[in-house]
Every structure is written in C-alpha cells, then in structure tokens.
Amino acid sequence: MNKIRIPAKNSIDGTLTIPSSKSYAQRAIALAGLSKSSVVIRNLTDSDDVLAAQGIIAALGAIFVRSGKDLILKSGIDMNCDSEISINCKESGLSTRLFSSFSLLFDEDFTVNGEGSIAQRTMEMVIDGLAAFGKSIDSNKGKIPLKISGKTLKKKVEIDGSISSQFLTGVLIVTSFLKRDTEIRVPKLKSKPYIEMTLDLMRYFGLKVEHKDFEIFQIKGNQSIGEELVYEVEGDWSAASFHIVAAAVGGHIQLKGLKADSRQGDKVILDAVKRAGASVEWRNGDLIIQKDELLPFEFDAGECPDLFPPLAVLAAYASGKSTISGVHRLKHKESDRGITLQQEFAKIGVRIDLNGDEMVIHGKGTPIVQKEVTFSSHNDHRIAMAMSLLSIGAEKSIYIEHAGAVDKSYPDFYKDFLTI
Known part of the structure; x- marks a missing residue:
C-alpha cells in the first residue's frame, strides 16, 4: 500500500x-526456539516483525506450525549445526539485535542480514557487545550485514545500554544456555521497562537471572527450557x-x-x-x-x-x-x-x-x-x-x-x- x-x-x-504485543511476541518466539519441549504461543498478530522472528528460528532449524493465531513449536533450533549460519531479520530492529546474540551459541560463522531501513541503522552496540565476548565481526561500516566468527570466550563483559536495550535482551536470553555463568555490566541502561519485560518472560519460561539495580546482571549457564509451555501474548x-x-x-x-x-x-x-x-x-x-x-x-x-x-x-x-x-x-x-x-x-x-x-x-x-x-x-x-x-x-x-x-x-x- x-x-x-x-x-x-x-x-x-x-x-x-x-x-497482541510484538515486543513480547518476538521475545517469546526467541525463547520458544531455545526450548527442548513443545511450546504453544497464542494470540500472535502477524505483523512483519513477528513474521521475521518466525523466519529466523526456522532458519536456525526450529520446527513449528501455525494454526490461526497460535504458533505450535515441535522442536527448537539446531544447536549442533556444523556449517555457516545465515539469518535475515527483514526490517525488524528488535529481531536484528536480539538474534545477533544467538551467534554466541555457535562457533560457526554467523551472518546477520536485513532489509529496508534496518540497513541504514547503526549496529555499533551489537558489534561492540559481541566483541566483548571474544567474537570477530565484519560489518558494512557499522551496519548490516554482520559477519560474526570465532568462539565465545569471555564470561565477564560490559555492554553499552545507552542507545538501545534490544541487544541486551538477546544476550540475557542466550547466556542462560552457555556452558558457563556470565556476568554482564551495563552502564547507562536505557529502556529499563523493556528489560523488565525480558526478565518477566524469561521467568515464565523457567530461566533465572539476577541483577543489581539493572547495572550488573548475573546469569547461570547450562539452563534449559524443559517443560511444555503455553504462553498467551498480551x-x-x-x-x-x-x-x-x-x-x-x-x-x-x-x-x-x-x-x-x-x-x-x-x-x-x-x-x-x-x-x-x-x-x-x-x-x-x-x-x-x-x-x-x-x-x-x-x-x-x-x-x-x-x-x-x-x-x-x-x-x-x-x-x-x-x-x-x-x-x-x-x-x-x-x-x-x-x-x-x-x-x-x-x-x-x-x-x-x-x-x-x-x-x-x-x-x-x-x-x-x-x-x-x-x-x-x-x-x-x-x-x-x-x-x-x-x-x-x-x-x-x-x-x-x-x-x-x-x-x-x-x-x-x-x-x-x-x-x-
């Protein structure tokens, strides 16, 4: 139109x-993709951003079906992938920053791409954040596509929260599945309500995160989503x-x-x-x-x-x-x-x-x-x-x-x- x-x-x-909330929906889809059990997400509105998130977990190997406004996850993403990975986040800012953090789960090369206006938006907070974990990132002058390589090495990192909280949302979710505990320091965090949303949803999915005044986050590794869950998006x-x-x-x-x-x-x-x-x-x-x-x-x-x-x-x-x-x-x-x-x-x-x-x-x-x-x-x-x-x-x-x-x-x- x-x-x-x-x-x-x-x-x-x-x-x-x-x-329904696209912010909650994208977070729920990301978490469902990491589950070892079946997950049903109800009341999804098919906005472009929600469809982008679905496409990303599908590209990462998740298997699901859509039935009306329900997403029914059969199995989560393939954590044992042994080839180069590529995701297209379309024009979604949240999905681009959130799913970039999924590269921390893989040693294989991981490419993040998108379309439209997202190609003009800075990804410096993502690049710097991934580099803090030991990753190497090639970018288009600080913008997508991002080509991410190397192992996830660090367990204590600092992430800039002054521009956006979206990358931090992804990191909080993903570090729960790393093999070791992680401590994240976030000076000047903006959009605290969005991080409260993330923590709220992580708790619903059975994941634990501790924080001190939204400045220091401590995440236990080796967590999992093992129970069958039904989540309705508000x-x-x-x-x-x-x-x-x-x-x-x-x-x-x-x-x-x-x-x-x-x-x-x-x-x-x-x-x-x-x-x-x-x-x-x-x-x-x-x-x-x-x-x-x-x-x-x-x-x-x-x-x-x-x-x-x-x-x-x-x-x-x-x-x-x-x-x-x-x-x-x-x-x-x-x-x-x-x-x-x-x-x-x-x-x-x-x-x-x-x-x-x-x-x-x-x-x-x-x-x-x-x-x-x-x-x-x-x-x-x-x-x-x-x-x-x-x-x-x-x-x-x-x-x-x-x-x-x-x-x-x-x-x-x-x-x-x-x-x-």
Whole structure:
C-alpha cells in the first residue's frame, strides 16, 4: 500500500480489541526456539516483525506450525549445526539485535542480514557487545550485514545500554544456555521497562537471572527450557497508544485486550493523557478513555521513545506549549523521528522545536487540518499511525504516503481506526 486517503473524522467513538504485543511476541518466539519441549504461543498478530522472528528460528532449524493465531513449536533450533549460519531479520530492529546474540551459541560463522531501513541503522552496540565476548565481526561500516566468527570466550563483559536495550535482551536470553555463568555490566541502561519485560518472560519460561539495580546482571549457564509451555501474548500498549490519544483529542473509546498490570513501558501513555486532561478508567477489564478539557503538558519519554509520535499529536491538539524530553532516543529508529515529526507537522503549521534533549510542540488546538494535505510516513510505522490521527476534527481529508509501513507492527491499523 503506497498511499491511503483518510476522511475527516468529526469525533472518536467505538470499541476495539488491541492486537497482541510484538515486543513480547518476538521475545517469546526467541525463547520458544531455545526450548527442548513443545511450546504453544497464542494470540500472535502477524505483523512483519513477528513474521521475521518466525523466519529466523526456522532458519536456525526450529520446527513449528501455525494454526490461526497460535504458533505450535515441535522442536527448537539446531544447536549442533556444523556449517555457516545465515539469518535475515527483514526490517525488524528488535529481531536484528536480539538474534545477533544467538551467534554466541555457535562457533560457526554467523551472518546477520536485513532489509529496508534496518540497513541504514547503526549496529555499533551489537558489534561492540559481541566483541566483548571474544567474537570477530565484519560489518558494512557499522551496519548490516554482520559477519560474526570465532568462539565465545569471555564470561565477564560490559555492554553499552545507552542507545538501545534490544541487544541486551538477546544476550540475557542466550547466556542462560552457555556452558558457563556470565556476568554482564551495563552502564547507562536505557529502556529499563523493556528489560523488565525480558526478565518477566524469561521467568515464565523457567530461566533465572539476577541483577543489581539493572547495572550488573548475573546469569547461570547450562539452563534449559524443559517443560511444555503455553504462553498467551498480551495486548500491545504501543499500538494502543494511538487509539488512546485519538480518544483524548476526539471523544471516547473502549479498548479490550490490555493488561492493567502490564510490564510494557508504553503503558505510561495513560499518565500523559491524564496530564493532558483526559479521563482514564478501567471497567470490567476494559480501558475507557474519554476526552475532557485538553491541556498542554510536560512528559519525559526517555524510557519510552516509541511514544513520541502519538504524544506529538496529543500536544498539537492542545492550545499552548508542551514539552517532551528524551529526544536523544529518536535518531536510531525507522526514521530520525525528531526531524521527521518536525517536518510533517510543519505542513499544517504546527511548530516543533528540538532543543537539545527536549521537543517543544506549539499546539494549535482544533481544527488542525483546514485543507487537504499529504503526509509522508518516511517508511516509519509509528509516523504513519500518528499522522492518521490528524484526521480527527479536520475540515478536509488527509493522505498518508508509504502507508503500508504500518504492516511492520499493526497491519490492521487503518481498518481499526476508520471504524471508530
């Protein structure tokens, strides 16, 4: 899908079931691939990133079948491979960084490749992290493809956590299966909620990790996943954030499939919309968001950078200046989201200033869109979804170029959004 027209929406009102979390799904698929017993993963949403993770464990020798939304693992990856290994992570940042760590399980040469925007994203944290274990890595000037060789030698390593926690997620999972114990030091860890997700899921799969304030991780080696397991993937708070903001600026929504006690970091979107004046209520397990007085707000998104696009929309609809901090986390996404948001919002006269680590949005109130306008997703799924929200209260239709970017995480986004 190259371009989509989204008609102007007077208001938001409806009920939706949120797709399952791709972050949890990719972690669960990686862990299932390491299991010695059967594993059933339920409630999978077939986003591009989830399909990429499935393809990777298949390339590593795992055998599974899909039945509806269930993945049924018959046997895990082949740990006794004696030939060169190659995986294609497609356009998934998490899968690229997570499954790069699987090279630690093999002495054979291990190539990591991908497609699209991932080819332009730095892999320095992966390269440095693997080198700390004693691996040799050839790369394309710090980007994929990565050609990884040599033995896994070190048992005490330091990993940079200041840019992304995704490689650390993979290392925590994989070191549980090495023949010796591992100690990992992680100065300046960002996105701690994502590591909490990883540890939560590892515990579910029966693996043990100890840590001291998320700075020193101690992992016992020779662990295994021996029990038959059934795991159901919970709803995706990252996907839900766009509908939550839609209701906060445009009316009312009832969302099903979310966990109130979820460890997903993007659940803090509720704090943001409450600061902006929306009503938030849990009723019989469903989340209810109701628009009220819309106010400018301040919010620190340093631990949840994927919330920047919907938060920018929320701020644009509030009359006045809102400030979101954590801009340094935006460069290494599908696009440089700080610059991308600045460019796209300028098309409708909403000024965004990037001041060091702060994004300042000068909100206009409504209506924001007074004439037909075409936004570009920059091939970034979260930008495509965010720009779609600007149809709320618009006077004319809007268009999204490269609209198919949403397939990466939420293939049914437009269908769902157009029904509320």
